Amino acid sequence: MHKTLGILAWATVALLGAVAVAAVALHRGEPINALWLVTAASCCYALAYRFYSKFIAAKILALDGLRATPAERLENGRDFLVTNKWVVFGHHFAAIAGPGPLVGPVLAAQFGYLPGTMWVLAGAVFAGCVQDFVILLFSVRRDGKSLTEMAKDEIGPIGGSVAYLAVIAILTILLGVVALIVVNALKSSPWATFTIAMTMPVALLMGVYLRRIRPGKVLEVSALGFVLVLTAIWGGQYVSQSPALARVFTFSAPTLAILIMVYGFAASALPVWLLLAPRDYLSTFVKLGTIGLLAVGIVVLHPTLHMPALTRFVDGTGPVFAGKIFPFAFITIACGAISGFHALISSGTTPKLIARETEARMVGYGAMMCESAVAIMAIIAACVMEPGVYFAINSPAGIVGQAPATAATTISAWGFPVTAPQMQALAHAVGEQTLYNRTGGAPAFAVGMAHIFSHSLGGETLMALWYHFAIMFEALFILTILDAGTRVARFMVQDALGHVYKPLGRTSWYPSILVTSALIVAMWGYFLWQGVKDPLGGINSLWPLFGISNQLLATVALCVATTVIIKLHRARYAAVTLAPLAWLVAVTFTASWQKIFDASPRVGFLAQARVLEAAPATASTTRLIFNNRLDAAVTGVLVAMVTLVLFESVRQWLGILRGTKEVRLKESPFVRTRLAMEEQG
Amino acid sequence: MNRVRKAVCNSTANWFGTVLAALREIFDEAPYARFLNRTGMESSSKAYAAFRREFEEAKVRRPKCC
Numbered sequence: 197m198h199k200t201l202g203i204l205a206w207a208t209v210a211l212l213g214a215v216a217v218a219a220v221a222l223h224r225g226e227p228i229n230a231l232w233l234v235t236a237a238s239c240c241y242a243l244a245y246r247f248y249s250k251f252i253a254a255k256i257l258a259l260d261g262l263r264a265t266p267a268e269r270l271e272n273g274r275d276f277l278v279t280n281k282w283v284v285f286g287h288h289f290a291a292i293a294g295p296g297p298l299v300g301p302v303l304a305a306q307f308g309y310l311p312g313t314m315w316v317l318a319g320a321v322f323a324g325c326v327q328d329f330v331i332l333l334f335s336v337r338r339d340g341k342s343l344t345e346m347a348k349d350e351i352g353p354i355g356g357s358v359a360y361l362a363v364i365a366i367l368t369i370l371l372g373v374v375a376l377i378v379v380n381a382l383k384s385s386p387w388a389t390f391t392i393a394m395t396m397p398v399a400l401l402m403g404v405y406l407r408r409i410r411p412g413k414v415l416e417v418s419a420l421g422f423v424l425v426l427t428a429i430w431g432g433q434y435v436s437q438s439p440a441l442a443r444v445f446t447f448s449a450p451t452l453a454i455l456i457m458v459y460g461f462a463a464s465a466l467p468v469w470l471l472l473a474p475r476d477y478l479s480t481f482v483k484l485g486t487i488g489l490l491a492v493g494i495v496v497l498h499p500t501l502h503m504p505a506l507t508r509f510v511d512g513t514g515p516v517f518a519g520k521i522f523p524f525a526f527i528t529i530a531c532g533a534i535s536g537f538h539a540l541i542s543s544g545t546t547p548k549l550i551a552r553e554t555e556a557r558m559v560g561y562g563a564m565m566c567e568s569a570v571a572i573m574a575i576i577a578a579c580v581m582e583p584g585v586y587f588a589i590n591s592p593a594g595i596v597g598q599a600p601a602t603a604a605t606t607i608s609a610w611g612f613p614v615t616a617p618q619m620q621a622l623a624h625a626v627g628e629q630t631l632y633n634r635t636g637g638a639p640a641f642a643v644g645m646a647h648i649f650s651h652s653l654g655g656e657t658l659m660a661l662w663y664h665f666a667i668m669f670e671a672l673f674i675l676t677i678l679d680a681g682t683r684v685a686r687f688m689v690q691d692a693l694g695h696v697y698k699p700l701g702r703t704s705w706y707p708s709i710l711v712t713s714a715l716i717v718a719m720w721g722y723f724l725w726q727g728v729k730d731p732l733g734g735i736n737s738l739w740p741l742f743g744i745s746n747q748l749l750a751t752v753a754l755c756v757a758t759t760v761i762i763k764l765h766r767a768r769y770a771a772v773t774l775a776p777l778a779w780l781v782a783v784t785f786t787a788s789w790q791k792i793f794d795a796s797p798r799v800g801f802l803a804q805a806r807v808l809e810a811a812p813a814t815a816s817t818t819r820l821i822f823n824n825r826l827d828a829a830v831t832g833v834l835v836a837m838v839t840l841v842l843f844e845s846v847r848q849w850l851g852i853l854r855g856t857k858e859v860r861l862k863e864s865p866f867v868r869t870r871l872a873m874e875e876q877g
Numbered sequence: 878m879n880r881v882r883k884a885v886c887n888s889t890a891n892w893f894g895t896v897l898a899a900l901r902e903i904f905d906e907a908p909y910a911r912f913l914n915r916t917g918m919e920s921s922s923k924a925y926a927a928f929r930r931e932f933e934e935a936k937v938r939r940p941k942c943c
Contacts, residue, residue, distance in 0.1 A: 279902065287902050407926065412910075
């Protein structure tokens with residue numbers, strides 16, 4: 197009876213999911229309600245978790261509840277610690293969720309809501325969740341080893357070196373791109389800049405409170421900091437209205453870029469925990485709150501999507517970024533579908549906290565599903581806007597023109613009507629001078645979020661506050677990524693340089709700290725500067741570069757996963773990681789080829805360089821030509837490195853399958869858990 | 878009826894307890910409590926500074942996703 201009810205319930209979920217996915221995929225013409233996307237996503241996640249992840253857990257990984265995890269065997273009260281599964285889940289989700297699943301889907305919405313939605317659902321269920329789950333479990337079985345260590349152990353030294361270089365490359369490009377997003381969100385916006393500037397004294401105050409008044413009471417001080425930041429957002433409107441104050445907080449993009457680089461260097465090189473740690477807590481507090489609020493808002497208000505299912509830009513002529521759906525939609529949306537970066541988290545802190553192997557399924561597969569749900573929310577936020585407004589915000593001046601009337605005419609001619617007065621009214625409603633050419637995704641997401649909330653909480657009068665709240669949330673979180681990322685990269689470079697000259701490897705030796713911090717900031721700062729000076733807005737070239745490097749890292753992670761699965765004598769199930777690996781290879785290699793060699797100057801770096809060479813020279817021509825060639829070279833080097841890993845992996849697989857290579861698994865030996873006995877009493 | 882109400886109350890309390898525990902872990906309150914326990918220190922300005930020093934050594938190496 198119980199079983200029959202279960203079958204009926206899951207059959208209903210499957211039917212409902214099929215209807216919702218069909219509605220999302222086949223609906224044309226009239227606007228569609230966001231609830232269809234929510235229903236499709238919920239059913240897909242429920243089915244995937246119940247059946248697919250269970251299949252992987254049982255047939256491939258053979259999760260063993262009796263096997264002691266490193267958290268139990270190596271428990272030291274610091275890194276290794278047996279932790280409640282829901283706590284680990286929350287911790288893991290907080291570490292993987294950032295602005296990526298919000299920004300990527302917003303940019304990919306230029307193709308319409310359909311491609312992004314389908315990729316987020318299929319990508320997460322069959323690739324992203326699988327990668328996170330499998331890598332997490334393999335790291336648990338190897339005493340919490342990192343992806344680079346596992347690549348070295350299981351594939352060989354080449355795998356380890358490439359994984360290491362890929363991590364440095366992705367960090368550099370990532371930091372440059374996210375810094376560009378902040379610059380584009382804050383440029384010429386005294387309100388937003390004031391709000392972000394105010395987070396510094398708020399963080400200092402929080403630091404003093406934490407240190408002197410109530411040591412360790414982070415939750416209460418974060419709530420206090422949140423209230424202060426809300427006050428700063430509210431006060432920002434008066435700053436923007438006062439000509440004298442507005443002048444103080446109005447910065448051009450290059451000035452903001454320099455300020456952000458100085459911030460990144462100071463955060464990495466100086467002992468500034470009094471500022472950084474509270475800001476980190478504050479951003480996590482705001483992030484979790486905002487994601488929760490947005491989820492509730494979308495379900496309760498179920499807005500209508502005005503963006504069509506598919507736009508004319510599926511042909512590759514999109515203004516936000518150039519390139520066809522395949523491969524660029526799959527490069528643009530990384531976090532939310534599959535992100536190589538997650539493999540670093542899954543083989544970082546999380547495996548050292550898991551109490552039982554069986555919990556890896558919920559933490560690895562489940563947390564990535566939640567991240568994917570965040571990406572669905574971002575698609576909804578981008579698509580609730582009128583398409584003309586979306587393109588006016590996200591199109592660079594180099595494509596639509598600098599003057600409002602010209603931009604509106606160009607966008608309307610594409611079939612997405614928008615007028616200059618309409619954009620002016622919207623800018624006024626959100627408290628900005630203009631919303632044109634705000635590339636990068638963050639402002640568009642903020643407008644979408646403000647649009648959703650202003651229809652219920654506070655109406656149009658609060659739209660400006662909602663907009664600046666969203667901008668503050670994104671900028672604050674990105675700044676914490678900048679300081680944390682710069683430090684992580686600094687440590688990695690110091691580790692490597694320590695092999696060349698020992699003192700350089702000492703993380704407390706100041707000359708080494710200064711040199712490596714400057715090196716890392718110079719690396720990502722170069723990409724930031726390139727983006728700021730790019731007449732096409734920077735996002736067109738840098739976001740695909742970031743997507744390619746992120747997906748290439750996922751390729752390395754899936755190579756590691758497939759190799760281990762084959763070594764476990766589960767080759768007949770290897771398609772579970774091999775299929776997403778093949779897809780990623782097809783996507784990243786095609787995207788890389790097109791980014792380097794495509795004849796269209798908006799797509800191909802080398803074609804763009806040739807066009808610049810042929811055009812009349814300006815002061816910036818030489819630099820732009822060099823930047824394009826550099827981007828092409830970086831892409832080429834990344835692909836070459838990953839090709840090496842693929843080659844090594846395939847050699848391993850064939851050797852094992854033919855029986856010519858000895859299988860050497862580097863798992864920790866089995867130790868029976870005490871936890872199961874304790875639970876039984 | 879009472880039994881149902883009690884069960885609902887219990888599961889709600891459990892749920893809130895778990896969420897609070899997750900938040901305490903994410904916001905490093907739980908690691909600080911463990912640090913105090915491990916070192917035998919009382920919570921104070923000095924203890925918190927020592928905790929931060931130790932924590933930063935490990936924490937800064939942890940990547941944070943985009």
